[in-house]
Amino acid sequence: xxxxxxxxxxxxxxxxxxxxxxxxxxxxxxxxxxxxxxxxxxxxxxxxxxxxxxxxxxxxxxxxxxxxxxxxxxxxxxxxxxxxxxxxxxxxxxxxxxxxxxxxxxxxxxxxxxxxxxxxxxxxxxxxxxxxxxxxxxxxxxxxxxxxxxxxxxxxxxxxxxxxxxxxxxxxxxxxxxxxxxxxxxxxxxxxxxxxxxxxxxxxxxxxxxxxxxxxxxxxxxxxxxxxxxxxxxxxxxxxxxxxxxxxxxxxxxxxxxxxxxxxxxxxxxxxxxxxxxxxxxxxxxxxxxxxxxxxxxxxxxxxxxxxxxxxxxxxxxxxxxxxxxxxxxxxxxxxxxxxxxxxxxxxxxxxxxxxxxxxxxxxxxxxxxxxxxxxxxxxxxxxxxxxxxxxxxxxxxxxxxxxxxxxxxxxxxxxxxxxxxxxxxxxxxxxxxxxxxxxxxxxxxxxxxxxxxx
Ligand code: PLP
Numbered sequence: 001x002x003x004x005x006x007x008x009x010x011x012x013x014x015x016x017x018x019x020x021x022x023x024x025x026x027x028x029x030x031x032x033x034x035x036x037x038x039x040x041x042x043x044x045x046x047x048x049x050x051x052x053x054x055x056x057x058x059x060x061x062x063x064x065x066x067x068x069x070x071x072x073x074x075x076x077x078x079x080x081x082x083x084x085x086x087x088x089x090x091x092x093x094x095x096x097x098x099x100x101x102x103x104x105x106x107x108x109x110x111x112x113x114x115x116x117x118x119x120x121x122x123x124x125x126x127x128x129x130x131x132x133x134x135x136x137x138x139x140x141x142x143x144x145x146x147x148x149x150x151x152x153x154x155x156x157x158x159x160x161x162x163x164x165x166x167x168x169x170x171x172x173x174x175x176x177x178x179x180x181x182x183x184x185x186x187x188x189x190x191x192x193x194x195x196x197x198x199x200x201x202x203x204x205x206x207x208x209x210x211x212x213x214x215x216x217x218x219x220x221x222x223x224x225x226x227x228x229x230x231x232x233x234x235x236x237x238x239x240x241x242x243x244x245x246x247x248x249x250x251x252x253x254x255x256x257x258x259x260x261x262x263x264x265x266x267x268x269x270x271x272x273x274x275x276x277x278x279x280x281x282x283x284x285x286x287x288x289x290x291x292x293x294x295x296x297x298x299x300x301x302x303x304x305x306x307x308x309x310x311x312x313x314x315x316x317x318x319x320x321x322x323x324x325x326x327x328x329x330x331x332x333x334x335x336x337x338x339x340x341x342x343x344x345x346x347x348x349x350x351x352x353x354x355x356x357x358x359x360x361x362x363x364x365x366x367x368x369x370x371x372x373x374x375x376x377x378x379x380x381x382x383x384x385x386x387x388x389x390x391x392x393x394x395x396x397x398x399x400x401x402x403x404x405x406x407x408x409x410x411x412x413x414x415x416x417x418x419x420x421x422x423x424x425x426x427x428x429x430x431x432x433x434x435x436x437x438x439x440x441x442x443x444x445x446x447x448x449x450x451x452x453x454x455x
Contacts, residue, residue: 004046007034018155031409038065041432041439043417051412052431054443055419059230059262059382059430060288063342070294070338077334086115086328088319094333101340102299105271106284111307114300115328119261119287120154122298123224126257126283127158128322130222133255133306136313143178144215146208146223146254150184150232150423153224153259153285162224165232167422180215183207184229187238188375188386189424193394197238205244217252222282224257227273233421234384234428236268236377242277255282255306261298262382265289266343266433269353269380276379282306292339297332348433352380359383359429359440366448372455381433385447387425387455397425407450414446 002010011034012026024030034046041064044050056062063070077094084092099113114129116122127145134142145162147153153162160168161175164184169175183204190200212220223245229235249256258281263273267289270276274284282305287298302310314320326332343349360378363385367373374388387403389395397403404420407427411418419428429443 004034007046040064040066041435051415051417052439052442053417054429054431055417056430056432057293058288059267060293062266062289062433063292063339063346063348064432064434067342069342070292070335073334073338074295074331077331081330083330085325087323091328092330092333094330094337095328098333098336101337102286102301105340106301107272107274107280109280109303109305110284110301111304112302114302116298116300116324117296117326118298119285120156120159121324122261122285122287122300123153123159123162123259124156125300125322126285127222129283129300129302129306129310130255132313132320133309134221136309136316139218141219142221144180144220145178146180146182146211146220148184148225149181150186150229151225152231165422180211182211184232185237185241186229186233186235188235188377198240201238201240201244204241205248208245209248212248212252212254217254220252220254222255222257223249224259226259227263227277227279228268228379228382230262230382231422233424233426234378234382236379237277242279246280257281257283257285259285261285261287262430265340266349266352267380267382267430269349269356271349290339291332291335294339295332295335297329297336346434352433355435355437355440356380356383358437359444362440362444363447366444367451370451372451381431381435383429384421385427387427403454407454410450410454411446414449416443416446418447
């Protein structure tokens, strides 16, 4: 076994880490950790430090770590057939079975699954399909995509553009010209504190409609949104938001892409966020919870309405010119099957509701009166504590103080991994869906201790 200091050195010299301050990491100034094992909601690093992972990796290890049902399924598939492609009608038992399992769980208007590897490439696929769709319908000018500020849809050229967070645009010449951003459905940070929740929803809808009319509805192809905002702040939508947005899209014949990379397969306490909020999407993006990250796999679930036009397109133009070598990879598919079986047999969707309710109440009890806690919010097991400088005056911390990262660092001292969300002073929690009450108590105790220590 390699020594820790050798690994540390090789890491700094060779590995290019995503979303990392490269210079600080190379100089050994940034926090780093070499993770060795995982079991249930816990991971353990090379130094033997055991941590309760209250963010499930990057909100993806939904069934928890160390599930032999999934690793055995992966090993069996690798021994039987590690790879065959899915081009020109090829398939494997695993990929075909998983596509059926997904459609069995998806909203009724969904028709087919196109498999990718991660959320970013699935959303790239979605935008290409939307453009293809409008070209086949003879509307070549209908191509712009509306996303929301604070939305997160990936890090590719198009998906990094759709992402409404400045960090993902800065110095990359993004966003691309076809992308527009509208108001984030983030009531706590509404533009005018006098607005009621209903007024704020009306404001979001009016902003969207004004944008569509300004640009010309004949130029707008699709609207993409996470059912509940993830990386941009972990924000469930205000009451009535999706009910207000969807008729506007329908009226202007704009497709709706529900990005369910985080919310798919139980995170909000429903199988899909679309089901949770009555969203009737034309395309649904899935990834993380599809395999609980035991293997890379994503999907674009396409509705009947879109599928019919895609079929027509290939009758007119020949095979669709879109394919990844690893689409429907059998090892990923085997992981997906075993994972979805576990989600069902362990009752994880129900557990997300029960534990989410318990956790929100426990956070309220522990921190509801704290002068620096502005908002405790969540749906299912997607939860946030938002810190403010002064609760009654509604003033926010100077971002330079980095309250979020400082608090997340303090929580680590208490053995708990949370996530400081990239914007604002938001401490995020999205634990494995198998978490229990005693483990939630540990998270809440650590959070209170960290906030008391820092603020
Ligand atoms: N969409 C959403 C809602 C996400 O949260 C993410 C990643 O966090 C992505 C897309 C991109 O997924 P990936 O990182 O697998 O490319």
